[in-house]
Amino acid sequence: MITRRDFMVSGITATGVGIIVPPVFAKSVFAATIEDVHNDNVLVILQLGGGNDGLNTVIPHADPAYLQARPTIGIPADKVLPLNAAIGLNPVLPGMKKLFDAGEVAIVQGVGYPNPVYSHFEGLYIWEHADPSMQQTEGWLGKLLASQLDSQGHPLTGCALGQASTPSELLAQNATVSVIDSVPAYQVQGGAGRRVAAPALYRKTPGVYGALFDQALTTAEYGIAALGDSQSRYTPSVSYTPQSTVYGSKNSLATSLQLTAEMIVTQPSVKICHVVLGGFDTHQDEDTRQNALLAYVDSAVSAFMQDIANHGMADRVVLMTWSEFGRRVVENGGKGTDHGAAAPVFVVGKPVKGGVFGEQPSLTKTVDSGNLQYNVDFRSVYQTLIRDWLKADPTAVLGASFPELPIIQTA
Amino acid sequence: MGNANLKLSRRQVLGVAAGGVVGAVGFRYLTLQLPGAGQPVASAAGAGGAWASPLSTRAGLAAHLLRRATFGYTAAELDSAASMSYPDLVDLVVNQQAQPLPQVADATNYQAVVRAWYEHMATTTAQFPERMTLFWHGLLTSDYRKAARLPFVLQQNELYRATGRSDFRTLVNAVTLDPLMIRYLDLEESTASAPNENYSRELMELFTLGVGNYTETDVREGARAFSGIRTVLVDANGQRIQPPKLQGSTPAAYVQALQQLISQGATFKGVLARAQHDDGVKTFLGHTGNIDPAQALDIVLSQPACATHIARLALVQFCTPAPSTSLIDSVATQFRNSNYDIKTLMRAIFTNQAFTSPDAYRSLVRGPAEYMVATMRALGSPSLAAMCVPSGAAMDQILYDMPTVAGWPSNQGWVSSGAWLARLNFAAGVVVAQRGFPDPVDAVHTQLDGVVGPDTAAVFNASQSDGDRWYALLASPEFQLK
Numbered sequence: 100m101i102t103r104r105d106f107m108v109s110g111i112t113a114t115g116v117g118i119i120v121p122p123v124f125a126k127s128v129f130a131a132t133i134e135d136v137h138n139d140n141v142l143v144i145l146q147l148g149g150g151n152d153g154l155n156t157v158i159p160h161a162d163p164a165y166l167q168a169r170p171t172i173g174i175p176a177d178k179v180l181p182l183n184a185a186i187g188l189n190p191v192l193p194g195m196k197k198l199f200d201a202g203e204v205a206i207v208q209g210v211g212y213p214n215p216v217y218s219h220f221e222g223l224y225i226w227e228h229a230d231p232s233m234q235q236t237e238g239w240l241g242k243l244l245a246s247q248l249d250s251q252g253h254p255l256t257g258c259a260l261g262q263a264s265t266p267s268e269l270l271a272q273n274a275t276v277s278v279i280d281s282v283p284a285y286q287v288q289g290g291a292g293r294r295v296a297a298p299a300l301y302r303k304t305p306g307v308y309g310a311l312f313d314q315a316l317t318t319a320e321y322g323i324a325a326l327g328d329s330q331s332r333y334t335p336s337v338s339y340t341p342q343s344t345v346y347g348s349k350n351s352l353a354t355s356l357q358l359t360a361e362m363i364v365t366q367p368s369v370k371i372c373h374v375v376l377g378g379f380d381t382h383q384d385e386d387t388r389q390n391a392l393l394a395y396v397d398s399a400v401s402a403f404m405q406d407i408a409n410h411g412m413a414d415r416v417v418l419m420t421w422s423e424f425g426r427r428v429v430e431n432g433g434k435g436t437d438h439g440a441a442a443p444v445f446v447v448g449k450p451v452k453g454g455v456f457g458e459q460p461s462l463t464k465t466v467d468s469g470n471l472q473y474n475v476d477f478r479s480v481y482q483t484l485i486r487d488w489l490k491a492d493p494t495a496v497l498g499a500s501f502p503e504l505p506i507i508q509t510a
Numbered sequence: 511m512g513n514a515n516l517k518l519s520r521r522q523v524l525g526v527a528a529g530g531v532v533g534a535v536g537f538r539y540l541t542l543q544l545p546g547a548g549q550p551v552a553s554a555a556g557a558g559g560a561w562a563s564p565l566s567t568r569a570g571l572a573a574h575l576l577r578r579a580t581f582g583y584t585a586a587e588l589d590s591a592a593s594m595s596y597p598d599l600v601d602l603v604v605n606q607q608a609q610p611l612p613q614v615a616d617a618t619n620y621q622a623v624v625r626a627w628y629e630h631m632a633t634t635t636a637q638f639p640e641r642m643t644l645f646w647h648g649l650l651t652s653d654y655r656k657a658a659r660l661p662f663v664l665q666q667n668e669l670y671r672a673t674g675r676s677d678f679r680t681l682v683n684a685v686t687l688d689p690l691m692i693r694y695l696d697l698e699e700s701t702a703s704a705p706n707e708n709y710s711r712e713l714m715e716l717f718t719l720g721v722g723n724y725t726e727t728d729v730r731e732g733a734r735a736f737s738g739i740r741t742v743l744v745d746a747n748g749q750r751i752q753p754p755k756l757q758g759s760t761p762a763a764y765v766q767a768l769q770q771l772i773s774q775g776a777t778f779k780g781v782l783a784r785a786q787h788d789d790g791v792k793t794f795l796g797h798t799g800n801i802d803p804a805q806a807l808d809i810v811l812s813q814p815a816c817a818t819h820i821a822r823l824a825l826v827q828f829c830t831p832a833p834s835t836s837l838i839d840s841v842a843t844q845f846r847n848s849n850y851d852i853k854t855l856m857r858a859i860f861t862n863q864a865f866t867s868p869d870a871y872r873s874l875v876r877g878p879a880e881y882m883v884a885t886m887r888a889l890g891s892p893s894l895a896a897m898c899v900p901s902g903a904a905m906d907q908i909l910y911d912m913p914t915v916a917g918w919p920s921n922q923g924w925v926s927s928g929a930w931l932a933r934l935n936f937a938a939g940v941v942v943a944q945r946g947f948p949d950p951v952d953a954v955h956t957q958l959d960g961v962v963g964p965d966t967a968a969v970f971n972a973s974q975s976d977g978d979r980w981y982a983l984l985a986s987p988e989f990q991l992k
Contacts, residue, residue, distance in 0.1 A: 148914070217726055218715050220916055254927070263906035264919055265926045278926035280904060285928060289938030292978065296969050297934045297985060304987040305963045306561045306872050307831075311925050312987050319927035347655065349911065377913070382696040382708045432704020433696060438711070467726060 136247050136491045140450075141363050142484060143356075143418040144240070144268065144373045145400070149347065149380030150219065152389055153425035153442025153471070154462075156192075157206055161185045164462040168429045172386045172436070182206070186459060191394035194401030195445070202453035203404070204445060205506035207480055209460040211441035211473025215424065219380070219438070222423030227267040229478055229497050239481060239496055240371050241271025247491040248370045249275065254318040255325055257371045258362055261355025266373050275314065277322045281358065282330060286323060329365040336409035337402045345395045346388040347378025352395060356403040364410050370489070379422060383433040396420075400447065408449070417448035417488050417507070419480065428462050428469050440466060441473035444480050450488065452508045476501050483507060563868035564959045568592050572599055573959055574871065575860060577992040578828050579603050580637030582884030585948070585956045600860045604853045608639035608671045617661035617772055618765050620654040621899065624909045627667060628895035631879070632886035642674040642852070643667065644879060647909070648917040649823055650685050650717055652694040654910040659756070659765055661772055662690035663910050678820060678850035679811055682718065686803055687780030689741045695915070697739040697780075702788035705733035712915050714810065720822075723815035724795060731794040735806035738787025739780050746775025753778075817846035824855060829865050830873055831921040837864050872991035875921045878905035878929075880992070882936060885984055888957050889944055897939055904932030937984035941977040950979035958988045 159165050160176035161184060179187030180196040186208075188196050198204045212231040216222055225231050229239035237245075240257065249256035252275040259266050259278045269276045279285050287297045301316035303309065341351040355374040362369050376396060381389050400418065407416050425442025441460050460471040479501040485493035487507035494500060564570030569592040576583045576591055580603070583591070591599055614626045631640050647670055654663050666688050673681045685691050691709070692698050700706035710732030714724045724732075743753045754767035782803060792801050797809050810816060821842035825833040841858045848854035859865055876884065882898045902908055906929050907918055941947075954960060954970065962970070970982040983989055 217729070218711065218721055219914065220715070221721055259926070263904060263926065263929045263932065264913075264923065276926070278928040280928050280932075284904060284935075285931060286935075287931065287938075288935040289942070289981070293934070293938050293981065296973075296978070296982060297931075299969050300965050300982065300986050302965050303963070304965065305559055306987075306991070308872075308875060308922065308925070308987070308991065309559065311922055312930070312990075315925050315927045315930040319931050322927060349913065380708075382706050383699055431706050432701045433699035433706055435696070435706070437707045468730075 136489065138490050139367075139415050140488055140490065141369055141416045142371055142489060143359055143403075143416060144371070145352075145396070145418055145420045146266070146268075146373065146375040147379050147392075147396070147420055147422040148375055148377035149422070150222070150424045150426055150438055151379040151393075151422040151442060152381060152385060152436050152439075153422075154428065155385065155389055156189055156393060157182070157208065157443045157459075158187050158189060159185060159459050159462065160187050162459075162462055164428075168462060170430070171434050172430050182455060186455065189390065189393055191390045192397045194397040195447075198401070198404060198447060199453060203449055203451055204447050204453050205451050205504070206455045207444045207446065207475055207504060207506070208455060208457035209441045209471065209474040210444045210457065210477050210480060211424075211471070212476055212478075213473075215440035215467065215470065215473070217424065217438040217440075217467075217470075219423055222438075223267070226421055226423055226477060229481055235498075237271035238266070238268040238274075240268045240373070241274035241276075242496045243485060243489070243491060244269065244275070244371060245271045245273040246495055248489070253368050254321045255362070255366045255368045257373075258359075258369060259373045260358045260362065261350050261352070261374055266375070269371070269373060275318055277318055279322065279326075279358065279362075281354070282326050282361065285319070285326060287319075325366060329361055333361040333364045333410075335360065335406055337406045339402045339406075340398060342395050345378065345391050347380070348376050348392060348395070349378070350375065352376040353399040353402065356399050357406070360403055360406045360410070363407065363412060363416060381426070381435050382431065382437060383435040385430070385435045404447065413449040415450075417446060417450055417484065419447075419484060420445040421477070425471060428465060428471065440470040442471070444477070446480070446484070446506050450508055452506050454506075456504050456506060475504070479504055480506075561872050561963075562961055563871035564961055565866060565868055565871050568596070570959050571596055571866060573956070574866075574992075575599060575603065576637075577876075577884070578865075578874065579856070579860060580641055581631050581880060582887040583637075583956075584887060584890060585952060588956050596866075597861065600857060603638045604675070604856050604860070606636045606638045608643075608675070609634045609636040611664075611668060611671065614664060616765070616769070617664045618659050618768060620657070620663040620910055623664045623667060624899060625895055627909065628879075628883065628886075628898045629892045631883045632892035632895060638856075639671060639675055642856075643671045644909075645824070645827055646670040646674045646681065648827075648912070649820075650681070650691070651912050651915050651917045652688075652690040652910070653912060654690075656693040657690055659761065659768070660689070660778070661768070662688075662693065662778065665778060666690040675852050675856075677848075677852060678816075678845075678855075679807070681852070682713075682807055682811065683804065685717075686713075686736070686807060687739065689778040689780060692739055692741050692780050697736060698741060700733065700737045700739070701786050702734070702737050702790075705730070705737040705788060707733040709733075709736055716916055718810050718819060719813055719815045720819040723813060723819075727793075728795050731792040731801075732806055734788040734790070734792050735794055735801040736803050738783045738785070739803060740783045740786065741778050742781055743771070743776055743778055745771075751776060811850065814846070817842040817850070820850075821845055821855065824859060825864075826920055828856070828874075829859050829862065830870060833864070837862065872988070874992045875924050876990055876992050877918065877920070877924060878902045878907035878933070879909065881905075881933060881990060884957075884989070885937070885940055888953060888984075889940070889948065889980070891940075891944055894940055894943060897936065897943065901932060901936040901939070905929045905936070933990065934985045937981050940984060941981045944977070944980070947976040947980050950976050950983060953980070953983055957983065958986070962986070962988055 158174050158179045160179045166173040178190050181187040227238050228235040244257045254275050254277050257269050257276045265276050287294045298316050298320045301313050304312045339353040339357040341353045359372045426436035426439040430436050457475040466472045478497050482493040482501045483503045485491050572591040611630050614623050616622050695709040696706045697709050711729045742750050745751050756764050795809050822838045844858040845855040886892050886894045966986040973979040
């Protein structure tokens with residue numbers, strides 16, 4: 100296996116495929132060996148878009164207040180997959196239970212921040228920018244990429260997969276991001292002439308968008324070359340089952356995670372991969388909708404973790420889930436829940452120290468008339484992953500220090 | 511979310527600064543030397559890395575307006591527009607009367623509706639009403655997903671076309687009772703005993719006021735005010751009738767029964783079901799009383815923030831990616847003082863110095879739908895609409911299926927490595943599908959104002975066929991901008 104260090108030291112030819120490197124990157128790759136963090140650890144971010152209901156994901160089945168608040172959508176104690184005497188997983192999460200039992204899932208309870216917001220877009224902004232005051236203009240992963248993981252702009256260090264636009268978490272000054280919906284589509288189509296003409300149209304575009312356009316095309320050109328033979332170097336070892344019909348989900352998480360595995364297996368430079376599944380804004384019919392979405396997450400993440408392990412890379416990969424908020428404790432009239440506050444975060448992978456961390460927030464001593472009080476700042480999770488997993492400096496990214504969580508195994 | 515939507519990357523900030531300086535110094539009086547027909551295309555990039563603005567010329571300004579207020583133009587349409595004074599042209603554009611969408615064979619098939627809409631965008635001479643239909647679709651968002659086998663997408667599309675240039679008060683009242691919106695933001699099951707907050711929140715946060723102009727209490731009280739809205743089916747005389755039953759029927763029989771009712775003039779509409787409505791006293795945005803949906807909307811529209819919010823969003827789509835506070839306030843004041851007249855809003859934008867100044871030239875990025883329809887119009891090929899739905903997805907714009915209730919990205923938000931490949935590949939597919947090309951050198955003048963950067967000029971001039979030349983034009987950065 101070629102390590103990231105090998106790759107950085109010897110440059111692009113380390114992939115052994117003789118691809119053409121745009122001069123800007125050839126220079127960068129060597130320069131990067133001096134400044135950047137070097138290890139083979141990869142962080143996968145799984146965004147659950149719309150506000151996942153934490154209380155029906157990790158269920159406080161022993162608390163009578165739970166079923167009182169959720170008379171129609173509550174999941175009774177005899178149905179949950181118990182984690183301990185107090186809490187259990189939604190029964191559609193058997194794969195996550197299995198990983199938990201194997202010690203590969205850290206469930207951080209009650210994750211949030213002070214003075215919670217109930218707007219999707221403010222909540223997203225806060226999580227994406229690691230800033231409850233909403234003053235920061237750069238995404239936390241973008242900052243991390245630009246300042247420590249990839250200061251020279253290697254295009255396949257930060258990747259947004261199974262989507263078409265750059266997630267705000269990855270946007271920052273000098274952060275170069277490859278946005279790849281699928282490898283077969285990540286091509287210049289139309290023949291050899293187009294493959295020459297397309298990038299040639301974008302070498303030095305005038306005007307305010309010039310650098311942005313040119314960077315997009317240069318990034319694409321590089322990625323196309325690097326991925327040219329990836330399908331011959333990666334075969335999925337498990338069956339990823341795409342489900343395009345899950346309520347509200349607009350992309351296939353299984354396909355995105357299979358692409359993530361392909362990127363990790365074939366591209367030594369990859370450090371950050373972002374995937375997303377939407378549809379969690381369950382104001383109505385949460386019982387059927389959230390269950391379908393969580394079941395899909397369960398099967399896709401299980402397949403991904405197994406595939407990564409089968410490729411001998413289990414020691415290299417940690418996956419974190421997040422959502423812009425949890426949901427209101429008391430259900431509404433449409434078998435749904437409205438926007439809420441704190442919720443659990445899952446950190447998954449062999450390098451993870453499994454268990455339940457943080458406290459389940461009280462269902463009765465709530466904030467803002469019926470929302471869960473956080474007890475772990477979400478930036479504690481970020482800080483732990485930056486320092487203990489990616490071995491980078493979190494202070495430069497977060498601007499302050501937060502209590503760390505013992506969720507990553509030490510050596 | 512504050513200024514998040516307005517954020518420019520560092521590269522763009524640097525670019526804006528450079529462009530601004532150069533524009534102020536040199537471009538206002540620049541005369542372009544354009545090659546004649548059949549001649550190679552010359553590079554006409556300006557100094558300092560900015561585009562050489564042609565907006566001081568009548569033709570240049572007319573083309574600029576048509577790229578923004580419409581989905582593009584043919585050479586003949588540009589000639590006609592350039593023959594008018596700019597104020598007359600703006601008046602002509604904003605006063606266009608909408609042309610109805612041609613009949614869609616299956617009103618319950620949203621993909622057929624979207625395809626018909628793409629064709630209509632490409633063919634209607636009433637371009638501005640169509641552009642406004644897309645603008646409102648991106649602002650007062652709804653997706654198709656909860657309206658399976660119902661004609662709600664078509665009805666909302668027709669509503670925005672018919673009402674999208676009237677006044678915002680009429681539009682927002684109609685939207686609140688629109689069946690697709692009722693489904694999309696969960697009004698349908700909101701009851702007095704358990705009001706659903708989804709519509710109340712997004713109405714204020716995204717559709718009218720913006721964050722910071724209401725409280726969480728207003729969201730909850732607003733949900734009470736909007737409780738009890740239901741969708742009913744009415745016949746051509748407005749009399750309520752029973753919709754066909756899906757249960758116990760086959761999907762085909764159900765669709766057929768529904769289509770028959772629709773062909774006889776039946777439509778769905780939202781009504782306030784008093785029995786389901788919370789008629790208690792609420793305190794909403796500082797007003798206390800037994801507030802119903804219409805009164806709640808009056809209260810929302812009485813907030814000064816409403817005109818400001820709409821003006822800002824319209825400016826980002828039509829004028830400048832980062833409008834200044836004074837520009838927003840100036841446009842918002844005219845909009846507010848006109849009692850939310852949408853034509854007044856758009857005329858205020860199109861005639862603003864921020865719209866006509868050299869800095870405005872190519873300062874916006876065409877959205878995927880705009881880019882694809884402009885392509886069809888430049889080539890005169892509306893049949894390419896079949897390509898637009900899958901290609902739009904790869905560029906991150908699926909009509910009636912936006913990523914979130916906040917709609918789509920804008921300007922720099924459209925730019926990513928994958929989305930840009932999808933744009934180039936759309937151009938590649940188009941030139942394969944196209945039979946017979948208009949003169950590409952003429953098109954560089956009409957579509958790109960003859961202002962092309964050195965890269966595009968080089969690729970264009972090296973091209974061996976009209977197909978290759980059109981590919982260079984359509985895939986060029988110049989054509990992606992407006």
